[in-house]
Amino acid sequence: MIELHSLEAEHGVIGAMLKQPHLIDVLSDDLSPDAFAYADNADLYRLILALHDDGQPVDVITLGERMAELPSGMRTMAYAGEIHLNTPSAANAKTYAKIIRDRAVARQIVAAAERIHEIAHDQACVEDKIAQVQSTILALGTDGGDAECQTLADMWAEHIEVIQERLDRFSKGNVMDGLGSGIPDLDRYTQGMKPGQMIVVAGRPAMGKTTLAMNIAADVGINQRKPVAVISLEMSKTQLMDRLLAAVGGIPLPSLKTGECANDYSAELTSAGLKLSQSPIVVSDVPVMTIARIRSIVRRQKHRMGGMGLVVIDYLGLVEGEGAGRTEDVTVMSRQIKLLAREMGCPVIILSQLNRSCESRPDKRPVLSDLRESGAIEQDADIVMFVYRDEVYHPNTQDKGIGEILIRKNRDGEIGMVPTAFQGDKSRFVPLAAHSRTSNVVEVNF
């Protein structure tokens, strides 16, 4: 068993700094004052750093001048003098700094265990408790400076591999470096959905947000064999399964609802059922969720499935906040979704509704300012795409059956519009041949 603090190591580091002040930069590089267990030592260390930052000489006298007394009441000069005297050399100071850091983490673990003990006893539901325990554990050891910054030399060494991968893909005729959506024209804009991206799919009610998101989820799960977690706060598992079967099997929804599909589309039903059941797609339809709970579910599924390719959350307006007011809540949630994408190392598609202002304009195609609830969504998102179907407003439009995907924000690429064929009865958006706006539909292939 190790002690949770080492007075000797703390004295060793401070003594080394007093004996050889040129070591202050080296030793303090990765050592926070909070890592010291003893208040007097932590304050003395802070004083050393403050004097050094001010360009002042650091010795027993200057320390005593800056602060006469330490928290214990001891005279600073006397205490620092004693440490200086008792430090034979600065030779092992780096090892002492590591001991201080390691013991600080050991103390954090004990504090986390106490916190977890409290969480186990409180009144929250079990999912919230698990989410709190996970964040308590994830917060451990995050103070290390090594993880915060990386030299450009190290980044360059890693980046060579990234460029090599891109070149390999390019020479195979594939320039996309993320997940496909199943709609090649859309992928040309995004170059694929990449890890860490927050992708907002927004639109007025019934435009087809859920349809588009589920089409993408099915393509990623079935064609690209990547794990997908669908968090559906709006629709039940039964509704989603109907839509997935309709889209993947090309089976009309009404025939699925009446059960007639069992006779009329039995081959399509069997094939779609098999494709879906063999795909790594998981669905949660718990209607009440916070982002913490979503994170906890996705983490568990990532662990269970050995990775996570894509997360879909349908939709933001139904996610519960902290109760600080909706705009503030959405601002925090939007940030948390972006962090979720980074933590899981996959893109997150978040569905969002729009305010009504687009409906009062002559051209009702949405723009970024129509995003409901908070400007933070627009800022945090890497890609914002709107689903728009002119026939919803103008039943006799010449664009009947056309679903436009309007890419209004694209952090790493162009913005623009992708026309698709909307097949509402089969719950799918189908690619159109070579930018056509006619019904020249490309075969969907799940």
Ligand SMILES: Nc1ncnc2c1ncn2[C@@H]1O[C@H](COP(=O)(O)OP(=O)(O)OP(=O)(O)O)[C@@H](O)[C@H]1O
């Ligand atoms: N059998 C059907 N035939 C034709 N269209 C259908 C059929 N069933 C559903 N639809 C259409 O599909 C669309 C539903 O799309 P979806 O639920 O994806 O929209 P949404 O934007 O997510 O809507 P909301 O915000 O209301 O949830 C509606 O426009 C609906 O009319």
